[in-house]
Amino acid sequence: MTLSDGEDEPMTDRTFLRFAETLADEAAALGSKWFRKPIDIATKEDLSPVTEAxxxxxALMRRRIAEAFPDHGIFGEEHGQERLDAEYVWVVDPIDGTRSFVTGWPIWGTLISLTHRGRPELGVIEMPVLGERWIANSGQPGEFVTRTGRREICRTSRCRALADARFYTTSPLYFDDREREVVTRIMQSAATPRFGGDCYAYGLLASGYIDLVVESRLMPFDYMALIPIIEAANGVVSDWAGEPLTFGSTGQVVAAATPQLHEEAIAVLRR
Structure with missing residues (x-):
């Protein structure tokens, strides 16, 4: 593992970055093979759908990680946790947006993150059907990779006020009554409120097309990959109290293009 001059400061080196992109390529190819094909759908304990895909x-991602980095931990949505006390832990969500996947809607993605001592240092949002990818490596500018392979540096918008914000949340159904009440205030105050997107909304925020995303009921495999991407693009992401997201966070997430917009959104969410 490569570290910077300070022993306590991790540097996610090019080896990790190349591996993450290769992992995203393989996951995208396999997911695309299943997309819009007959597939069995089961319901998990939390009532969310899960498929063979x-x-x-x-399973493929876990095999590749174990082969390349046998001392690393793994936290996945479908197959549980291994070695979460390891210095490096990979956090993966094979299909973020399974409801979209099973209804033929192309806005679903694969999320990959590498954490170092609990802090996400690398993140990938892979959109297989769209052929788009966001990737960020701690301490470096984040990149958007187009379908043709062109790489563009990501920068969030300069939106500072909720009244000017393009706002997204996946679904109002994912909030409890109290959460829905405060998020409704956000929607009523924002310039352009929209629904849908799952992880795609966060990529669009990193590229400057969306200004604010607020969600709840997320798990570490839903948000760890998003953190490096948003922060590398000069955005801000936290829980609803404004605290950093960790493995122990409650699942309430707010991501904003600027510190000013983030502060205003947090003020509304705290009411």
């Missing part, structure tokens, strides 16, 4: 993609 979810399980097969994650």
């Amino acid at each position: 979810d399980r097969e993609i994650e």
Whole structure:
């Protein structure tokens, strides 16, 4: 593992970055093979859907990680946790947006993150059907990779006020009554409120097309990959109290293009 001059400061080196992109390529190819094909759908304990594709993609990713980095931990949505006390832990979501996947909607993605001592240092948002990818490596500018392979540096918008914001949340159904009440205030105040997107909304925020995303009921495999991407693009991401997201966070997430917009959104969410 490569570290910077300070022993306590991790540097996610090019080896990790190349591996993450290769992992994203393989996951995208496998997910695309299953997309819009007949597939069995089961319901998990939390009532969310899961498919054979979810399980097969994650199993592939876990094999590749174990082969390349046998001392690393793994936290996945479908197959549980291994060695979470390891210095490096990979956090993966094989299909973020399974509801979109099973209804033929192309806005689903694969999420990959590498954490160092609990802090996400690398993140990938892979959109297989769209052929788009966001990737960020700690301490370096984040990149958007187009379908043709062109790489563009990501920068969030300069939106500072909620009244000017393009706002997204996946679904109002994912909030409890109290959460829905405060998020409704956000929607009523924002310039352009929209629904849908799952992880795609965060990529669009990093590229400057969306200004604010607020969600709840997320798990570490839903948000760890997003953190390096948003921060590398000069955005801000936290829980609803404004605290950093960790493995122990409650699942309430707010991501904003600027510190000023983030502060205003947090003020509304705290009411």
